[in-house]
Structure formats: C-alpha cells, structure tokens
Amino acid sequence: MNRFFRLVTRGLYWKKFEKRLPDNYTFEVRRLHKSAFSGLLRHMMDNGGNGPHSVGEGVFSCAFLMGKEDPFTTLWLMWFYESIPVTVATGPPDFFEQFAEPTTKTKAFGLV
Secondary structure, three states: OHHHHHHHHHHHHHHHHOOOOOOOOEEEEEEOOHHHHHHHHHHHHHOOOEEEEEEOOOOEEEEEEEOOOOOOOEEEEEEEOOOEEEEEEEEOOOHHHHHOOOOHHHHHOOOO
C-alpha cells in the first residue's frame, strides 16, 4: 500500500509542478480516521492549502500543503469515494524522526 501512495503522490506532484520529488525523500503514509477528516482539511485550507482537486464524481480528491523552505516537503490529504481518507507526507531523509512520538496535535487529528 505504501508503494501505491508513493506513486500517486509522485504523479500528483509532477502533474501540478512538472518537477520530480527527490528520489531520496521519505514518504509517511497513514490512514486517517473519518472523524478527523474535516478538521484536518479545514486546518490545511486555513494555512495555505492547495485544493481540493477531484477526479471523477467522488472517486478521488486531494488537497496539499508545501513547506515554505523546501517545496518538496509536503502533506497530502487524499480521499477515495468521499469516505476513505489517507495522509501522505514527504520529506528529506531523517525528516520524520523528529515526529517519532505521537504528539497531542497528531492524536487530535486521528493520525496515530
């Protein structure tokens, strides 16, 4: 499943920016609890999120945020059939080690 979402994220990034995410970047894929979806989407949009973008009628949608210092550090919120939300975060090697222990904020968004 992680490989699938890495490919989807790479494709979406290429489609939007015509640039490749670096080969050495790490991908963190997580299933999001449905009850946390609207709060995370609202938080993303309130903080400069891009989207939502859709393909098909309710088949696939996504929104994303980019890092200001590094445009390849991203957070994607993807949902399928309007009910199956997934997050994909991208970052440089060792980027996610700083988030090894779940924080109150990630727990609040249902990312644990």
